[in-house]
Amino acid sequence: MAAASSSDSDACGAESNEANSKWLDAHYDPMANIHTFSACLALADLHGDGEYKLVVGDLGPGGQQPRLKVLKGPLVMTESPLPALPAAAATFLMEQHEPRTPALALASGPCVYVYKNLRPYFKFSLPQLPPNPLEQDLWNQAKEDRIDPLTLKEMLESIRETAEEPLSIQSLRFLQLELSEMEAFVNQHKSNSIKRQTVITTMTTLKKNLADEDAVSCLVLGTENKELLVLDPEAFTILAKMSLPSVPVFLEVSGQFDVEFRLAAACRNGNIYILRRDSKHPKYCIELSAQPVGLIRVHKGKKLWTVQMPAAILTMNLLEQHSRGLQAVMAGLANGEVRIYRDKALLNVIHTPDAVTSLCFGRYGREDNTLIMTTRGGGLIIKILKRTAVFVEGGSEVGPPPAQAMKLNVPRKTRLYVDQTLREREAGTAMHRAFQTDLYLLRLRAARAYLQALESSLSPLSTTAREPLKLHAVVQGLGPTFKLTLHLQNTSTTRPVLGLLVCFLYNEALYSLPRAFFKVPLLVPGLNYPLETFVESLSNKGISDIIKVLVLREGQSAPLLSAHVNMPGSEGLAAA
Numbered sequence: 054m055a056a057a058s059s060s061d062s063d064a065c066g067a068e069s070n071e072a073n074s075k076w077l078d079a080h081y082d083p084m085a086n087i088h089t090f091s092a093c094l095a096l097a098d099l100h101g102d103g104e105y106k107l108v109v110g111d112l113g114p115g116g117q118q119p120r121l122k123v124l125k126g127p128l129v130m131t132e133s134p135l136p137a138l139p140a141a142a143a144t145f146l147m148e149q150h151e152p153r154t155p156a157l158a159l160a161s162g163p164c165v166y167v168y169k170n171l172r173p174y175f176k177f178s179l180p181q182l183p184p185n186p187l188e189q190d191l192w193n194q195a196k197e198d199r200i201d202p203l204t205l206k207e208m209l210e211s212i213r214e215t216a217e218e219p220l221s222i223q224s225l226r227f228l229q230l231e232l233s234e235m236e237a238f239v240n241q242h243k244s245n246s247i248k249r250q251t252v253i254t255t256m257t258t259l260k261k262n263l264a265d266e267d268a269v270s271c272l273v274l275g276t277e278n279k280e281l282l283v284l285d286p287e288a289f290t291i292l293a294k295m296s297l298p299s300v301p302v303f304l305e306v307s308g309q310f311d312v313e314f315r316l317a318a319a320c321r322n323g324n325i326y327i328l329r330r331d332s333k334h335p336k337y338c339i340e341l342s343a344q345p346v347g348l349i350r351v352h353k354g355k356k357l358w359t360v361q362m363p364a365a366i367l368t369m370n371l372l373e374q375h376s377r378g379l380q381a382v383m384a385g386l387a388n389g390e391v392r393i394y395r396d397k398a399l400l401n402v403i404h405t406p407d408a409v410t411s412l413c414f415g416r417y418g419r420e421d422n423t424l425i426m427t428t429r430g431g432g433l434i435i436k437i438l439k440r441t442a443v444f445v446e447g448g449s450e451v452g453p454p455p456a457q458a459m460k461l462n463v464p465r466k467t468r469l470y471v472d473q474t475l476r477e478r479e480a481g482t483a484m485h486r487a488f489q490t491d492l493y494l495l496r497l498r499a500a501r502a503y504l505q506a507l508e509s510s511l512s513p514l515s516t517t518a519r520e521p522l523k524l525h526a527v528v529q530g531l532g533p534t535f536k537l538t539l540h541l542q543n544t545s546t547t548r549p550v551l552g553l554l555v556c557f558l559y560n561e562a563l564y565s566l567p568r569a570f571f572k573v574p575l576l577v578p579g580l581n582y583p584l585e586t587f588v589e590s591l592s593n594k595g596i597s598d599i600i601k602v603l604v605l606r607e608g609q610s611a612p613l614l615s616a617h618v619n620m621p622g623s624e625g626l627a628a629a
Contacts, residue, residue, distance in 0.1 A: 110139030137162030532623025
Protein backbone atom coordinates (compact mmCIF):
# COMPACT_ATOMS: atom_id res chain seq x y z
CA MET A 54 0.00 0.00 0.00
CA ALA A 55 2.87 2.36 0.81
CA ALA A 56 4.46 1.77 -2.58
CA ALA A 57 1.18 2.48 -4.32
CA SER A 58 0.73 5.70 -2.36
CA SER A 59 4.25 6.79 -3.28
CA SER A 60 3.72 6.18 -6.99
CA ASP A 61 0.38 8.01 -6.89
CA SER A 62 2.02 11.01 -5.25
CA ASP A 63 4.83 11.00 -7.83
CA ALA A 64 2.29 10.93 -10.66
CA CYS A 65 0.36 13.79 -9.11
CA GLY A 66 3.61 15.74 -8.74
CA ALA A 67 4.53 15.17 -12.38
CA GLU A 68 1.07 16.31 -13.49
CA SER A 69 1.39 19.39 -11.28
CA ASN A 70 4.81 20.25 -12.75
CA GLU A 71 3.42 19.82 -16.26
CA ALA A 72 0.49 22.08 -15.45
CA ASN A 73 2.74 24.75 -13.96
CA SER A 74 5.29 24.57 -16.78
CA LYS A 75 5.40 27.28 -19.42
CA TRP A 76 6.28 24.73 -22.11
CA LEU A 77 4.43 21.99 -23.94
CA ASP A 78 6.43 18.83 -24.66
CA ALA A 79 5.96 18.43 -28.41
CA HIS A 80 8.61 15.79 -29.19
CA TYR A 81 11.54 13.95 -27.62
CA ASP A 82 13.66 11.40 -29.47
CA PRO A 83 16.85 10.33 -27.65
CA MET A 84 17.92 8.31 -30.76
CA ALA A 85 17.52 11.07 -33.35
CA ASN A 86 21.26 10.89 -34.13
CA ILE A 87 21.65 14.66 -34.53
CA HIS A 88 25.03 16.00 -33.42
CA THR A 89 25.49 19.71 -33.97
CA PHE A 90 25.82 23.07 -32.24
CA SER A 91 23.74 26.26 -32.24
CA ALA A 92 25.52 27.94 -35.15
CA CYS A 93 24.51 25.05 -37.45
CA LEU A 94 20.77 25.31 -36.71
CA ALA A 95 18.41 27.53 -38.72
CA LEU A 96 14.65 27.90 -39.09
CA ALA A 97 13.18 29.14 -42.38
CA ASP A 98 10.23 28.91 -44.76
CA LEU A 99 12.28 27.30 -47.51
CA HIS A 100 9.39 26.72 -49.93
CA GLY A 101 7.28 29.84 -49.29
CA ASP A 102 4.27 27.78 -48.12
CA GLY A 103 4.22 29.10 -44.55
CA GLU A 104 5.63 25.82 -43.19
CA TYR A 105 8.93 26.52 -41.44
CA LYS A 106 11.58 23.79 -41.58
CA LEU A 107 14.61 23.09 -39.40
CA VAL A 108 17.99 23.08 -41.15
CA VAL A 109 20.74 21.11 -39.38
CA GLY A 110 24.42 20.89 -40.25
CA ASP A 111 25.16 17.48 -38.70
CA LEU A 112 28.77 16.88 -37.65
CA GLY A 113 28.52 13.12 -38.24
CA PRO A 114 30.40 11.79 -35.17
CA GLY A 115 32.07 8.41 -34.90
CA GLY A 116 33.69 8.51 -38.33
CA GLN A 117 30.40 9.22 -40.12
CA GLN A 118 30.27 11.68 -42.99
CA PRO A 119 28.89 15.16 -42.14
CA ARG A 120 25.43 15.72 -43.56
CA LEU A 121 22.95 18.49 -44.24
CA LYS A 122 19.56 17.54 -42.79
CA VAL A 123 16.21 19.29 -43.21
CA LEU A 124 13.49 18.40 -40.70
CA LYS A 125 9.76 18.90 -41.05
CA GLY A 126 8.19 18.36 -37.65
CA PRO A 127 9.99 15.49 -35.90
CA LEU A 128 10.98 13.74 -39.14
CA VAL A 129 13.98 14.20 -41.45
CA MET A 130 12.61 15.37 -44.80
CA THR A 131 15.87 15.40 -46.80
CA GLU A 132 19.55 14.89 -46.12
CA SER A 133 22.65 15.18 -48.26
CA PRO A 134 26.37 14.56 -47.57
CA LEU A 135 28.86 17.39 -46.99
CA PRO A 136 32.53 17.32 -48.05
CA ALA A 137 33.75 18.75 -44.72
CA LEU A 138 32.54 19.58 -41.23
CA PRO A 139 29.90 22.35 -41.20
CA ALA A 140 30.85 25.61 -39.48
CA ALA A 141 27.55 27.53 -39.63
CA ALA A 142 24.13 27.62 -41.31
CA ALA A 143 22.06 30.69 -42.15
CA THR A 144 19.02 31.64 -44.22
CA PHE A 145 18.81 34.92 -46.12
CA LEU A 146 17.00 36.66 -48.98
CA MET A 147 19.17 37.07 -52.08
CA GLU A 148 16.86 39.20 -54.21
CA GLN A 149 13.59 41.15 -54.20
CA HIS A 150 11.91 39.12 -56.94
CA GLU A 151 8.77 37.11 -56.28
CA PRO A 152 8.34 34.55 -54.84
CA ARG A 153 10.23 35.80 -51.76
CA THR A 154 11.65 32.45 -50.64
CA PRO A 155 14.85 32.54 -48.59
CA ALA A 156 18.05 30.84 -49.65
CA LEU A 157 20.04 28.52 -47.39
CA ALA A 158 23.77 29.07 -46.88
CA LEU A 159 25.95 26.41 -45.27
CA ALA A 160 29.61 27.07 -44.49
CA SER A 161 31.80 23.98 -44.71
CA GLY A 162 35.58 23.99 -45.05
CA PRO A 163 36.70 26.75 -47.45
CA CYS A 164 33.32 26.96 -49.21
CA VAL A 165 29.82 28.34 -48.73
CA TYR A 166 27.14 26.16 -50.31
CA VAL A 167 23.97 28.09 -51.25
CA TYR A 168 20.70 26.22 -51.76
CA LYS A 169 17.39 27.50 -53.17
CA ASN A 170 14.32 25.31 -52.74
CA LEU A 171 16.72 22.76 -51.19
CA ARG A 172 18.58 22.44 -54.50
CA PRO A 173 22.24 23.41 -55.00
CA TYR A 174 22.35 26.94 -56.40
CA PHE A 175 25.86 28.36 -55.95
CA LYS A 176 29.21 27.47 -54.39
CA PHE A 177 31.48 30.23 -53.14
CA SER A 178 35.11 29.35 -52.40
CA LEU A 179 37.47 31.47 -50.36
CA PRO A 180 40.32 32.97 -52.37
CA GLN A 181 43.62 31.13 -52.07
CA LEU A 182 46.36 32.66 -49.92
CA PRO A 183 49.92 33.28 -51.12
CA PRO A 184 52.31 30.53 -49.95
CA ASN A 185 55.31 31.10 -47.71
CA PRO A 186 58.26 32.09 -49.95
CA LEU A 187 60.68 29.88 -47.97
CA GLU A 188 58.34 26.91 -48.27
CA GLN A 189 57.96 27.53 -52.01
CA ASP A 190 61.73 27.67 -52.42
CA LEU A 191 62.19 24.36 -50.57
CA TRP A 192 59.71 22.54 -52.82
CA ASN A 193 61.36 24.06 -55.90
CA GLN A 194 64.68 22.62 -54.73
CA ALA A 195 63.00 19.24 -54.16
CA LYS A 196 61.58 19.42 -57.67
CA GLU A 197 65.11 19.87 -59.05
CA ASP A 198 66.48 17.08 -56.77
CA ARG A 199 68.81 19.51 -54.98
CA ILE A 200 67.54 18.54 -51.52
CA ASP A 201 66.82 15.15 -49.95
CA PRO A 202 63.52 14.35 -48.12
CA LEU A 203 65.11 14.31 -44.65
CA THR A 204 66.58 17.80 -45.07
CA LEU A 205 63.27 18.97 -46.52
CA LYS A 206 61.47 17.75 -43.40
CA GLU A 207 63.93 19.51 -41.05
CA MET A 208 63.62 22.79 -42.94
CA LEU A 209 59.80 22.64 -43.05
CA GLU A 210 59.66 21.97 -39.30
CA SER A 211 61.88 24.97 -38.72
CA ILE A 212 59.58 27.16 -40.85
CA ARG A 213 56.51 25.88 -39.00
CA GLU A 214 57.98 26.84 -35.64
CA THR A 215 59.21 30.31 -36.62
CA ALA A 216 56.95 31.62 -39.39
CA GLU A 217 53.71 33.43 -38.63
CA GLU A 218 51.96 32.03 -41.70
CA PRO A 219 50.92 28.36 -41.48
CA LEU A 220 52.27 25.82 -43.93
CA SER A 221 50.31 24.46 -46.87
CA ILE A 222 48.34 21.25 -46.61
CA GLN A 223 50.91 19.49 -48.79
CA SER A 224 53.72 20.33 -46.35
CA LEU A 225 51.68 19.43 -43.29
CA ARG A 226 50.88 16.01 -44.76
CA PHE A 227 54.53 15.50 -45.60
CA LEU A 228 55.58 16.19 -41.99
CA GLN A 229 53.20 13.49 -40.72
CA LEU A 230 54.78 10.72 -42.83
CA GLU A 231 57.25 8.09 -41.73
CA LEU A 232 60.80 8.24 -43.08
CA SER A 233 60.17 5.32 -45.46
CA GLU A 234 57.17 7.09 -47.06
CA MET A 235 58.75 10.52 -47.59
CA GLU A 236 60.61 9.86 -50.82
CA ALA A 237 57.56 8.46 -52.60
CA PHE A 238 55.47 11.43 -51.42
CA VAL A 239 58.06 13.93 -52.66
CA ASN A 240 58.29 12.25 -56.07
CA GLN A 241 54.50 12.29 -56.39
CA HIS A 242 53.87 15.90 -55.30
CA LYS A 243 57.04 17.82 -56.08
CA SER A 244 55.66 18.99 -59.43
CA ASN A 245 52.45 20.34 -57.86
CA SER A 246 52.15 24.03 -57.11
CA ILE A 247 52.00 25.01 -53.45
CA LYS A 248 48.49 26.08 -52.44
CA ARG A 249 47.51 27.55 -49.11
CA GLN A 250 43.79 27.49 -48.43
CA THR A 251 42.02 28.88 -45.38
CA VAL A 252 38.68 27.68 -43.99
CA ILE A 253 35.51 29.32 -42.66
CA THR A 254 35.11 29.36 -38.88
CA THR A 255 31.83 31.29 -38.47
CA MET A 256 29.09 32.93 -40.53
CA THR A 257 26.13 35.28 -40.05
CA THR A 258 23.93 37.64 -42.11
CA LEU A 259 23.84 41.45 -42.41
CA LYS A 260 21.00 43.49 -43.96
CA LYS A 261 22.04 45.12 -47.24
CA ASN A 262 20.22 48.46 -47.27
CA LEU A 263 16.90 48.07 -45.43
CA ALA A 264 16.11 47.10 -41.85
CA ASP A 265 12.91 45.21 -42.79
CA GLU A 266 12.59 41.61 -41.73
CA ASP A 267 12.22 40.47 -45.36
CA ALA A 268 15.02 42.65 -46.72
CA VAL A 269 17.97 41.42 -48.79
CA SER A 270 20.94 40.35 -46.64
CA CYS A 271 24.67 39.86 -47.14
CA LEU A 272 26.71 36.96 -45.80
CA VAL A 273 29.48 37.77 -43.30
CA LEU A 274 32.23 35.14 -43.05
CA GLY A 275 34.97 34.68 -40.45
CA THR A 276 38.05 32.77 -41.64
CA GLU A 277 40.95 30.90 -40.10
CA ASN A 278 43.43 33.51 -41.36
CA LYS A 279 41.92 36.16 -39.02
CA GLU A 280 39.76 37.93 -41.59
CA LEU A 281 36.13 38.94 -41.96
CA LEU A 282 34.54 38.96 -45.43
CA VAL A 283 31.22 40.53 -46.48
CA LEU A 284 29.71 38.93 -49.61
CA ASP A 285 27.32 40.46 -52.13
CA PRO A 286 23.98 38.54 -51.97
CA GLU A 287 23.55 38.35 -55.76
CA ALA A 288 27.01 38.17 -57.36
CA PHE A 289 28.77 36.63 -54.30
CA THR A 290 31.72 38.95 -54.69
CA ILE A 291 33.66 40.29 -51.71
CA LEU A 292 32.25 43.72 -50.77
CA ALA A 293 34.45 44.34 -47.74
CA LYS A 294 37.39 42.73 -46.00
CA MET A 295 38.45 43.34 -42.38
CA SER A 296 41.34 42.02 -40.31
CA LEU A 297 41.33 40.78 -36.71
CA PRO A 298 44.11 40.05 -34.21
CA SER A 299 42.81 36.49 -33.73
CA VAL A 300 40.61 33.88 -35.37
CA PRO A 301 36.87 34.73 -35.08
CA VAL A 302 34.57 32.03 -33.73
CA PHE A 303 31.30 33.91 -33.07
CA LEU A 304 29.76 36.90 -34.89
CA GLU A 305 26.95 39.34 -34.11
CA VAL A 306 25.96 42.22 -36.42
CA SER A 307 23.50 45.12 -36.37
CA GLY A 308 22.57 47.79 -38.91
CA GLN A 309 22.74 47.77 -42.73
CA PHE A 310 25.81 47.42 -44.92
CA ASP A 311 25.00 50.38 -47.19
CA VAL A 312 24.07 52.69 -44.30
CA GLU A 313 25.88 51.94 -41.04
CA PHE A 314 26.62 48.70 -39.24
CA ARG A 315 28.43 47.42 -36.19
CA LEU A 316 30.04 43.99 -36.01
CA ALA A 317 31.12 42.13 -32.85
CA ALA A 318 33.51 39.19 -33.22
CA ALA A 319 34.44 36.84 -30.37
CA CYS A 320 37.87 35.35 -31.07
CA ARG A 321 39.99 32.44 -29.86
CA ASN A 322 42.25 34.70 -27.81
CA GLY A 323 39.35 35.36 -25.41
CA ASN A 324 38.59 38.88 -26.66
CA ILE A 325 35.58 40.48 -28.34
CA TYR A 326 36.39 43.02 -31.04
CA ILE A 327 34.00 45.70 -32.33
CA LEU A 328 34.19 46.90 -35.93
CA ARG A 329 32.18 49.53 -37.79
CA ARG A 330 31.57 50.46 -41.39
CA ASP A 331 34.68 51.47 -43.37
CA SER A 332 36.99 50.20 -40.62
CA LYS A 333 39.60 47.66 -41.69
CA HIS A 334 40.68 46.95 -38.11
CA PRO A 335 38.79 46.74 -34.76
CA LYS A 336 37.80 49.97 -33.01
CA TYR A 337 37.19 48.52 -29.53
CA CYS A 338 38.19 45.42 -27.60
CA ILE A 339 36.47 43.65 -24.66
CA GLU A 340 38.77 41.31 -22.72
CA LEU A 341 37.10 38.22 -21.24
CA SER A 342 38.29 36.16 -18.28
CA ALA A 343 37.60 32.86 -20.11
CA GLN A 344 37.12 31.48 -23.59
CA PRO A 345 33.70 32.38 -25.10
CA VAL A 346 31.21 29.61 -25.87
CA GLY A 347 28.58 31.91 -27.40
CA LEU A 348 27.89 35.52 -28.34
CA ILE A 349 24.46 37.20 -28.27
CA ARG A 350 23.78 40.91 -28.68
CA VAL A 351 20.89 42.30 -26.65
CA HIS A 352 20.14 46.02 -27.07
CA LYS A 353 23.46 47.89 -27.27
CA GLY A 354 25.71 45.02 -26.25
CA LYS A 355 27.65 46.88 -23.53
CA LYS A 356 29.19 44.87 -20.70
CA LEU A 357 27.04 45.58 -17.66
CA TRP A 358 27.28 42.57 -15.34
CA THR A 359 28.35 38.95 -14.90
CA VAL A 360 26.07 36.09 -13.78
CA GLN A 361 27.60 32.95 -12.27
CA MET A 362 26.17 29.63 -13.50
CA PRO A 363 25.85 26.44 -11.40
CA ALA A 364 27.65 24.47 -14.16
CA ALA A 365 29.73 25.06 -17.27
CA ILE A 366 27.93 26.70 -20.21
CA LEU A 367 27.86 24.53 -23.34
CA THR A 368 25.81 26.71 -25.70
CA MET A 369 23.83 29.95 -25.89
CA ASN A 370 21.18 31.48 -28.09
CA LEU A 371 18.57 34.24 -28.18
CA LEU A 372 14.91 33.81 -27.20
CA GLU A 373 12.83 36.52 -28.87
CA GLN A 374 9.06 36.56 -28.32
CA HIS A 375 7.73 39.23 -30.69
CA SER A 376 4.15 39.14 -29.39
CA ARG A 377 5.27 40.29 -25.92
CA GLY A 378 8.38 42.24 -26.91
CA LEU A 379 10.59 39.87 -24.90
CA GLN A 380 14.31 39.37 -25.52
CA ALA A 381 16.04 36.81 -23.29
CA VAL A 382 19.20 34.73 -23.32
CA MET A 383 19.10 30.92 -23.23
CA ALA A 384 22.09 29.07 -21.80
CA GLY A 385 22.52 25.29 -21.96
CA LEU A 386 24.52 23.97 -19.01
CA ALA A 387 26.54 20.81 -18.52
CA ASN A 388 24.26 19.67 -15.66
CA GLY A 389 21.28 19.22 -18.03
CA GLU A 390 19.65 22.58 -17.38
CA VAL A 391 18.61 25.28 -19.84
CA ARG A 392 18.39 28.63 -18.07
CA ILE A 393 16.59 31.64 -19.50
CA TYR A 394 17.68 35.13 -18.40
CA ARG A 395 16.43 38.60 -19.13
CA ASP A 396 19.30 40.91 -18.27
CA LYS A 397 20.56 39.27 -15.05
CA ALA A 398 17.16 38.06 -13.82
CA LEU A 399 16.39 34.35 -14.07
CA LEU A 400 13.06 33.79 -15.85
CA ASN A 401 12.81 30.03 -16.29
CA VAL A 402 14.75 26.76 -15.91
CA ILE A 403 14.18 23.75 -18.19
CA HIS A 404 15.49 20.36 -17.06
CA THR A 405 16.53 17.97 -19.83
CA PRO A 406 17.47 14.25 -19.73
CA ASP A 407 20.91 15.01 -21.21
CA ALA A 408 23.21 18.01 -21.55
CA VAL A 409 22.05 20.33 -24.34
CA THR A 410 24.64 21.19 -27.00
CA SER A 411 22.56 23.39 -29.32
CA LEU A 412 19.56 25.70 -28.97
CA CYS A 413 17.24 27.36 -31.48
CA PHE A 414 14.05 29.37 -30.84
CA GLY A 415 11.59 30.66 -33.40
CA ARG A 416 8.79 29.69 -35.74
CA TYR A 417 8.75 25.95 -36.56
CA GLY A 418 6.00 24.43 -38.63
CA ARG A 419 3.17 26.86 -37.94
CA GLU A 420 3.97 27.52 -34.28
CA ASP A 421 5.58 30.90 -33.59
CA ASN A 422 7.35 30.14 -30.28
CA THR A 423 9.11 26.79 -30.57
CA LEU A 424 12.27 25.77 -28.72
CA ILE A 425 14.47 23.16 -30.41
CA MET A 426 17.31 21.48 -28.50
CA THR A 427 19.79 18.77 -29.36
CA THR A 428 21.63 16.84 -26.68
CA ARG A 429 25.13 15.50 -26.27
CA GLY A 430 23.97 11.96 -27.04
CA GLY A 431 22.32 12.96 -30.32
CA GLY A 432 18.78 13.41 -29.00
CA LEU A 433 16.21 15.91 -30.27
CA ILE A 434 13.87 17.84 -27.95
CA ILE A 435 11.08 20.11 -29.22
CA LYS A 436 9.05 22.27 -26.84
CA ILE A 437 6.34 24.83 -27.60
CA LEU A 438 5.83 27.89 -25.44
CA LYS A 439 2.27 28.10 -24.14
CA ARG A 440 0.28 31.05 -25.46
CA THR A 441 -0.69 31.97 -21.91
CA ALA A 442 2.87 31.75 -20.58
CA VAL A 443 4.29 34.92 -19.06
CA PHE A 444 7.87 35.03 -17.89
CA VAL A 445 8.24 36.61 -14.46
CA GLU A 446 11.60 37.53 -12.97
CA GLY A 447 12.59 35.03 -10.29
CA GLY A 448 9.71 32.75 -11.24
CA SER A 449 11.81 29.62 -10.81
CA GLU A 450 12.79 30.46 -7.23
CA VAL A 451 10.77 30.59 -4.05
CA GLY A 452 7.85 32.93 -4.70
CA PRO A 453 5.77 35.32 -2.59
CA PRO A 454 3.23 34.13 -0.01
CA PRO A 455 0.01 32.59 -1.40
CA ALA A 456 -2.09 35.53 -0.17
CA GLN A 457 -0.29 37.78 -2.63
CA ALA A 458 -1.50 35.63 -5.53
CA MET A 459 -5.19 36.36 -4.80
CA LYS A 460 -6.73 38.23 -7.72
CA LEU A 461 -8.40 41.57 -7.13
CA ASN A 462 -11.57 42.56 -8.90
CA VAL A 463 -9.92 45.20 -11.08
CA PRO A 464 -12.06 46.93 -13.74
CA ARG A 465 -11.22 46.06 -17.30
CA LYS A 466 -10.20 49.59 -18.29
CA THR A 467 -7.89 49.83 -15.28
CA ARG A 468 -6.34 46.47 -16.09
CA LEU A 469 -5.72 47.52 -19.70
CA TYR A 470 -4.19 50.78 -18.50
CA VAL A 471 -1.88 48.98 -16.04
CA ASP A 472 -0.82 46.42 -18.67
CA GLN A 473 -0.07 49.18 -21.15
CA THR A 474 1.92 51.10 -18.51
CA LEU A 475 3.99 48.03 -17.67
CA ARG A 476 4.58 47.37 -21.35
CA GLU A 477 5.75 50.94 -21.90
CA ARG A 478 8.03 50.72 -18.88
CA GLU A 479 9.64 47.45 -19.97
CA ALA A 480 9.90 48.16 -23.69
CA GLY A 481 10.20 51.94 -23.60
CA THR A 482 13.46 52.02 -25.55
CA ALA A 483 12.18 49.68 -28.26
CA MET A 484 8.92 51.64 -28.57
CA HIS A 485 10.80 54.93 -28.84
CA ARG A 486 13.05 53.50 -31.55
CA ALA A 487 10.04 52.19 -33.45
CA PHE A 488 8.38 55.62 -33.16
CA GLN A 489 11.51 57.37 -34.40
CA THR A 490 11.79 54.94 -37.31
CA ASP A 491 8.15 55.53 -38.32
CA LEU A 492 8.63 59.31 -37.95
CA TYR A 493 11.70 59.25 -40.22
CA LEU A 494 9.78 57.14 -42.76
CA LEU A 495 6.86 59.60 -42.63
CA ARG A 496 9.19 62.55 -43.24
CA LEU A 497 10.87 60.67 -46.07
CA ARG A 498 7.55 59.85 -47.75
CA ALA A 499 6.34 63.45 -47.35
CA ALA A 500 9.57 64.75 -48.88
CA ARG A 501 9.27 62.27 -51.78
CA ALA A 502 5.64 63.28 -52.38
CA TYR A 503 6.56 66.97 -52.30
CA LEU A 504 9.42 66.40 -54.72
CA GLN A 505 7.15 64.44 -57.04
CA ALA A 506 4.58 67.25 -56.89
CA LEU A 507 7.24 69.81 -57.79
CA GLU A 508 8.63 67.71 -60.64
CA SER A 509 5.18 67.03 -62.12
CA SER A 510 3.85 70.59 -61.49
CA LEU A 511 1.03 69.32 -59.27
CA SER A 512 1.48 72.18 -56.82
CA PRO A 513 -0.39 75.52 -56.90
CA LEU A 514 3.02 77.22 -56.56
CA SER A 515 5.61 77.46 -59.34
CA THR A 516 9.21 77.40 -58.14
CA THR A 517 10.89 78.08 -61.49
CA ALA A 518 12.93 81.26 -61.71
CA ARG A 519 11.42 82.14 -65.11
CA GLU A 520 7.72 81.96 -64.12
CA PRO A 521 7.34 82.40 -60.33
CA LEU A 522 3.55 82.10 -60.07
CA LYS A 523 0.90 81.49 -57.40
CA LEU A 524 -2.63 80.24 -58.06
CA HIS A 525 -5.73 79.72 -55.94
CA ALA A 526 -9.39 79.27 -56.85
CA VAL A 527 -12.70 80.36 -55.28
CA VAL A 528 -16.13 78.84 -56.08
CA GLN A 529 -19.28 80.86 -55.42
CA GLY A 530 -22.96 80.03 -55.79
CA LEU A 531 -25.55 77.41 -54.81
CA GLY A 532 -26.01 75.88 -58.24
CA PRO A 533 -26.71 74.81 -60.82
CA THR A 534 -24.58 77.75 -62.05
CA PHE A 535 -21.36 78.45 -60.14
CA LYS A 536 -18.92 81.28 -60.44
CA LEU A 537 -15.30 80.07 -60.53
CA THR A 538 -12.69 82.78 -59.89
CA LEU A 539 -8.99 82.05 -60.40
CA HIS A 540 -6.58 84.36 -58.61
CA LEU A 541 -3.28 84.29 -60.49
CA GLN A 542 -0.32 86.27 -59.17
CA ASN A 543 3.19 86.90 -60.48
CA THR A 544 5.44 86.62 -57.39
CA SER A 545 8.48 88.01 -59.18
CA THR A 546 9.75 91.42 -58.01
CA THR A 547 10.88 92.87 -61.33
CA ARG A 548 9.98 90.62 -64.24
CA PRO A 549 6.50 90.46 -65.91
CA VAL A 550 5.15 87.21 -67.33
CA LEU A 551 3.59 86.95 -70.80
CA GLY A 552 2.30 84.17 -73.02
CA LEU A 553 0.42 82.03 -70.46
CA LEU A 554 -2.64 79.87 -71.06
CA VAL A 555 -5.30 78.48 -68.68
CA CYS A 556 -6.89 75.10 -69.37
CA PHE A 557 -9.74 73.33 -67.53
CA LEU A 558 -10.01 69.52 -67.36
CA TYR A 559 -13.42 68.23 -66.19
CA ASN A 560 -16.07 65.59 -66.67
CA GLU A 561 -18.21 66.81 -69.57
CA ALA A 562 -21.12 64.67 -68.38
CA LEU A 563 -21.29 66.64 -65.12
CA TYR A 564 -20.18 70.17 -65.97
CA SER A 565 -20.24 72.66 -68.80
CA LEU A 566 -17.94 75.69 -69.17
CA PRO A 567 -18.24 78.45 -71.77
CA ARG A 568 -14.49 78.56 -72.21
CA ALA A 569 -12.32 75.56 -71.30
CA PHE A 570 -9.19 77.22 -72.69
CA PHE A 571 -8.17 80.89 -72.80
CA LYS A 572 -5.14 83.15 -72.80
CA VAL A 573 -3.88 85.08 -69.77
CA PRO A 574 -3.00 88.78 -70.14
CA LEU A 575 0.34 90.23 -69.17
CA LEU A 576 1.02 89.60 -65.45
CA VAL A 577 2.63 92.58 -63.73
CA PRO A 578 4.77 91.62 -60.71
CA GLY A 579 3.00 91.75 -57.38
CA LEU A 580 -0.60 92.21 -58.65
CA ASN A 581 -3.41 89.71 -58.13
CA TYR A 582 -5.33 88.99 -61.37
CA PRO A 583 -8.84 87.52 -60.91
CA LEU A 584 -9.91 85.41 -63.89
CA GLU A 585 -13.61 84.60 -63.79
CA THR A 586 -15.69 81.98 -65.57
CA PHE A 587 -19.01 80.20 -65.01
CA VAL A 588 -19.53 76.48 -64.44
CA GLU A 589 -22.89 74.89 -65.25
CA SER A 590 -23.78 71.68 -63.33
CA LEU A 591 -25.53 69.19 -65.62
CA SER A 592 -26.34 66.49 -63.06
CA ASN A 593 -29.73 66.50 -61.33
CA LYS A 594 -28.59 63.98 -58.66
CA GLY A 595 -26.38 66.33 -56.67
CA ILE A 596 -23.17 64.60 -57.86
CA SER A 597 -19.96 66.66 -57.61
CA ASP A 598 -16.49 66.12 -59.05
CA ILE A 599 -13.06 67.73 -59.33
CA ILE A 600 -12.13 70.33 -61.95
CA LYS A 601 -8.41 70.51 -62.74
CA VAL A 602 -6.98 73.93 -63.57
CA LEU A 603 -3.69 73.95 -65.52
CA VAL A 604 -1.52 76.99 -66.23
CA LEU A 605 0.71 76.44 -69.26
CA ARG A 606 3.18 78.37 -71.39
CA GLU A 607 2.64 78.57 -75.12
CA GLY A 608 4.57 75.91 -76.97
CA GLN A 609 5.07 73.67 -73.90
CA SER A 610 3.09 70.55 -72.97
CA ALA A 611 4.13 70.35 -69.32
CA PRO A 612 2.07 72.63 -67.02
CA LEU A 613 3.78 75.29 -64.95
CA LEU A 614 1.42 74.73 -62.04
CA SER A 615 -1.98 73.19 -61.39
CA ALA A 616 -4.86 73.21 -58.91
CA HIS A 617 -7.65 70.76 -58.14
CA VAL A 618 -10.98 72.50 -57.44
CA ASN A 619 -13.43 70.41 -55.39
CA MET A 620 -16.81 71.53 -56.74
CA PRO A 621 -19.74 71.59 -54.27
CA GLY A 622 -22.98 69.79 -54.88
CA SER A 623 -25.69 71.71 -56.73
CA GLU A 624 -28.25 72.63 -54.07
CA GLY A 625 -30.53 74.29 -56.60
CA LEU A 626 -31.00 71.06 -58.56
CA ALA A 627 -31.30 69.01 -55.38
CA ALA A 628 -34.09 71.27 -54.11
CA ALA A 629 -35.87 71.08 -57.44
